[in-house]
Amino acid sequence: MTKNSIHNLEAIVQQVRRDILRMVHACQSGHPGGSLGCAELLVGLYFELMQRNEHFDVNGEGEDLFFLSNGHISPVFYSVLARAGYFPISELATFRKLSSRLQGHPTTHEGLPGIRVASGSLGQGLSVAIGAAQAKRLNKDNHLVYVLMGDGELQEGQVWEAAMYASHNKMDNLIAIVDYNGAQIDGATNDVLSLGDLPHKWMAFGWKVVEVRRGNDVGSVIAGLRRAQSMTAEKAPIMVLLHTEMGNGVDFMMGSHKWHGVAPNDAQLESALRQNAETLGDY
Numbered sequence: 001m002t003k004n005s006i007h008n009l010e011a012i013v014q015q016v017r018r019d020i021l022r023m024v025h026a027c028q029s030g031h032p033g034g035s036l037g038c039a040e041l042l043v044g045l046y047f048e049l050m051q052r053n054e055h056f057d058v059n060g061e062g063e064d065l066f067f068l069s070n071g072h073i074s075p076v077f078y079s080v081l082a083r084a085g086y087f088p089i090s091e092l093a094t095f096r097k098l099s100s101r102l103q104g105h106p107t108t109h110e111g112l113p114g115i116r117v118a119s120g121s122l123g124q125g126l127s128v129a130i131g132a133a134q135a136k137r138l139n140k141d142n143h144l145v146y147v148l149m150g151d152g153e154l155q156e157g158q159v160w161e162a163a164m165y166a167s168h169n170k171m172d173n174l175i176a177i178v179d180y181n182g183a184q185i186d187g188a189t190n191d192v193l194s195l196g197d198l199p200h201k202w203m204a205f206g207w208k209v210v211e212v213r214r215g216n217d218v219g220s221v222i223a224g225l226r227r228a229q230s231m232t233a234e235k236a237p238i239m240v241l242l243h244t245e246m247g248n249g250v251d252f253m254m255g256s257h258k259w260h261g262v263a264p265n266d267a268q269l270e271s272a273l274r275q276n277a278e279t280l281g282d283y
Contacts, residue, residue: 003048009218011279012047012083013039017249018276019079019092019283025269027096030104033259034150035076037181037216037244041148042080044221049229051143056086056113064143065132067117069125070150070179071105072261078102081114083280092283123156125149126176130166133174144232148177152184155193160205166237167206175228176207177240180215183257202239215242216249249276 004012016039024030046052050064068077075095082089087101094100101110105120117128129147136143153159166174178198186192195201199209208231212224221242228238246260247253250272264272 006219009043009047009222013043013218014249014276015278015280015282016043016076016079016083018273018278019083020075021250021264021269021272021276022282023075023079023092023095024263025266026093028263029096030075030263031072031261032075032250032263033183033246033253033257033261034070034073034179034181036250036253037246037248038073038076038148038179039080039248040216040218040221041177041179041242041244042076044218044225045146046080046084048222049225050146052084058108058116060116060132061139061141062143065116065129065136065145067125067129067132067145067147068106068119069128069147070122070153071119073150073179074102074104074106077106077114082283084114086114087112089283122150122153123158126159126162126166129174129176130162130169130171133166133171134169136173142173144173144175144229146175146177148179150184151178151180151182151195151198152189152192154178154195154198155189163202163205163207163237170235171237172232172235174237175225175232175240176237177225177242179244180241181244181246183246183260185257185260187257198241202241206236207239208234208236209239209241211241211243213243215244251275 020035024032053063095102101112106115107118133145210228214220253259
């Protein structure tokens with residue numbers, strides 16, 4: 001590790017989980033399941049892997065970019081951005097409140113640092129990321145563009161149009177990531193609309209594929225993404241299939257799609273927080 005030890009990153013992940021739970025509970029609204037499942041990924045990106053400028057600029061010149069396509073998991077995104085210094089940690093207390101910059105789905109009109117695109121209409125993030133990657137090429141900016149999508153999101157047709165476009169244009173400065181938890185709001189993805197052989201499907205579309213089986217282990221996440229980074233400049237976009245557990249870190253949320261978009265009550269919050277000790281200080 002170059003910036004943080006695994007122990008330090010795990011401590012950040014644990015605090016991020018606490019932030020997610022407290023934010024969603026406070027407004028009794030939001031999406032804790034997928035947020036908890038992606039905590040290791042976003043902490044790994046922002047605290048270890050991405051090259052980021054000290055001061056936020058929406059154009060993102062001279063730095064790596066990240067786009068959240070499945071915008072409903074905004075709690076994990078806001079928590080990581082705040083913990084990484086983009087805006088005050090205390091602002092997390094305003095999540096989904098009237099006049100807050102921290103809307104249920106990220107928006108740009110209030111100028112929240114760290115947010116470069118409004119997201120939440122599923123299927124669009126990959127197209128946005130491709131546009132940003134092409135802009136970096138035109139600007140001779142050698143930094144990378146990352147985008148996260150949900151696996152249920154892959155049922156949107158625009159994703160596959162974008163997939164064809166990226167491979168046709170050899171977008172090798174693009175790393176897309178799928179939160180491969182097998183669950184969506186209505187149940188298992190295999191029951192709603194099966195994704196089939198996902199690794200071979202992406203390879204058939206001309207992408208290089210990295211599969212990370214332990215997507216809730218920080219070390220495994222970082223190793224998988226470093227492998228993806230090593231495959232850039234090979235004339236093909238890269239797809240990382242990240243196997244995660246919805247509701248990871250909270251025993252009664254794991255293994256069920258129920259917690260995709262349900263807030264915990266007081267007793268459930270207390271139980272969940274007991275499972276995730278305060279490491280960096282609550283907001």
